[in-house]
Amino acid sequence: MKTENQKAWFFVLPVLALVAFNALIPMMTVVNYSVQETFGDNVFFWQGLDWFQQILRSDRFHAALGRQFLFTFLILIIEVPLGIAIALSMPRKGFWVPVCLVLMALPMLIPWNVVGAMWNIFTLPDIGLLGYFLNHVLGISYDMTQDPVAAWVTIVTMDVWHWTSLVVLLAYAGLVSIPDAYYQAAKIDGATNWAVFRFIQLPKMKTVLTIAILLRFMDSFNIYTEPFVLTGGGPGNSTTLLSIDLVKIALGQFDLGPAAAMSLIYFAITLLVSWLFYTLMTKDDLN
Amino acid sequence: MAKITLSKLRHSYLSTPKSDSDYALKEIDLDWTDGGAYALLGPSGCGKSTLLNIISGLLVPSEGKILFDGKDVTALPPDQRNIAQVFQFPVIYDTMSVYDNLAFPLRNRGRDEAVVHERVMAIAEMLEVTGMLDQKAAGLSPDNKQKISMGRGLVREDVNVVMFDEPLTVIDPHLKWKLRSKLKELHQRVKATMIYVTHDQTEALTFADQVVVMQLGEVVQIGTPVELFERPAHTFVGHFIGSPGMNILPCELQGGTAYFGGQPVALEGPVQGAAQGQTEIGIRPEFVTLSDSGLPATVTKVSDIGRHTVVECEAAGQRINAITEGAAPAKGSAVHLAFRQDMTRLYVDGWLATVPAAGTPAAIEGVA
Secondary structure (H helix, E strand, C coil), X not given: CCCCCCCHHHHHHHHHHHHHHHHHHHHHHHXXXXXXXXXXXXXXXXXXXXXXXXXXHCHHHHXXXXXXXXXXXXXXXXXXXXXXHHHHXXXXXXXXXXXXXXXXXXXXXXXXXXXXXXXXXXXXXXXXXXXXXXXXXXXXCCCCCCCHHXXXXXXXXXXXXXXXXXXXXXXXXXXXXXXXXXXXXXXXXXXXXXXXXXXXHHHHHHHHHHHHHHHHHHHHHCCCHHHHHHCCCCCCCCCCCHHHHHHHHHHHCCCHHHHHHHHHHHHHHHHXXXXXXXXXXXXXXXX | CCCEEEEEEEECCCCCCCCHHHCCEEEEEEEECCCCEEEEECCCCCCHHHHHHHHHCCCCCCEEEEEECCEECCCCCHHHHCEEEECCCCCCCCCCEHHHXXXXXXXXXXXXXXXXXXXXXXXXXXXXXXXXXXXXXXXXXXXXXXXXXXXXXXXXXXXXXXXXXXXXXXXXXXHHHHHHHHHHHHHHHHCCXXXXXXXXXXXXXXXXXXXEEEECCEEEEEECHHHHHHXXXXXXXXXXXXXXXXXXXXXXXXXXXXXXXCEXXXXXXXXXXXXXXXXXXXXXXXXXXXXXXXXXXXXEEEEECCCCEEEEEEECCEXXXXXXXXXXXXXXXXXXXXXXXXXXXXXXXXXXXECCCCCCHHXXXXXX
16 A cells, blocks of 8 residues: 655755755856846846857857867876776785875865965976976976966876876776686686776776766866966966856956856756767667 | 696695695695596585686696696696686676677687687587677676686687586576586587586586595595495595485494494494594485384484485484485484495594495495
């Protein structure tokens, strides 16, 4: 016999209220701004989809979006293989396992604005350890406040330093879950190290790597604090990623309408790419 | 195909073993003849998997040698020993098709694609998996996965020995029978030496021509299933094989006669050796009958297990099982037990000490 009553609502309502206050209401506020114009004083004028059209047609948005995709592409193409390589070379048992794990977790424990500040000081040409070493010892001209290429190298290196560990830890978790019998069978079958990687380790890591890539995509696509503290989007606009540009429009120029439209487009792109990627990666498992 | 010789093999997982108990394997000397079907039987932790891994080359023994056809292979890695091993949990390469899985060991050895195709088709036909060759291996049921991992072992035509490490553990009971008879059939067709490790006596006795029983890192007895059943060389074998196992009864030996509970018990024949130490009578429940005279006992439990009934009795503080075909006495009733004389053995410190009486078929067989 099923008991029918309305008690379940008591369990669901707090969650609904929480989600409403931390996600739904702010999100609807943004939607509200994105279709109106305001000059303050709580006076609004209906704009329809004008802001969306304006953003989608603006060169400035295209440039920032391009930089954003380039940044995400660069860090993924470095962090994923590097993370797998480090995970593969980590010990599976013994004294060094916890040591390696703690060392790997350290960069991720540092607050994001501290990471930005650290790398800023680290790379300053005259006083930073790395900056000074490159310029005055090796004689390589390097100044991320002047040179866009140097600025890019620095933000990418910083992100690799900060987040490769996440890929390492997830890949490592996938690796240690492979039973010994697989390696033994591969040995008996005469498989090369490459074949072991290609046909045992990589397939067994697929699920965790999907999660790792997804997390790294979303995080890097929405990155703000570290590059903002490190380069502030400069020199010029060379490292102005989408989020930095968004903040400039919203808080610098106080164009709330276009900024709201831009956030919604930004959100839609993140969601779309994540969904596409996840669907493609898990397609085989469903069949 | 090869004859495998284990010579003075010892292995310890510790780097500096001090006493005998530090060894997972204690001094093993064994010959596996070419083309034989062997089972390695023993309880968990007796060292059978260690022994298997040493033969396959996954482990290097602390002491001793392994010879394949007289050639020392102790230091050779697994892929150069030309052996095959099937593991407890089916190992398959998820991303490959069934065909590619079977072809994998051959392709790794650089065989011609035409040869690969011929071998894969032959093995697939033997295992009855021809219909699934194009499927992805990841989607197979556990028994088919296990078949594929067996197939990867058998696909190399020159394989020296195929080893099975408890291969039916994850298989559904109704499929176990099928796979077990498949294995037996495969052995007859490919004629490779096969070693089957298990703790399940039914699996061991149905598969093997020769069963090697191990306990605590030692080989206790090697024999045919019938020998293990009828003349266990050690009380452990008597107890481990059989359902229920052999009755082991402490006894006193006086002037060549065994006394249990004050009653003399007729043994199969004379006792060999000094017979000093702990003496025990061993008799299988199959050879204990309920009769009008003999050892007085009380029935403590009666279990009907279908084909026959196991009657658990108590006599002189010891539990004795008897197997009867007919009507069983009620619990608590007083009965008399008779032991079939030619099946009553005496064990000294666990080891068989009696020999069949002169003139009996068993004695003649033993001489021949």
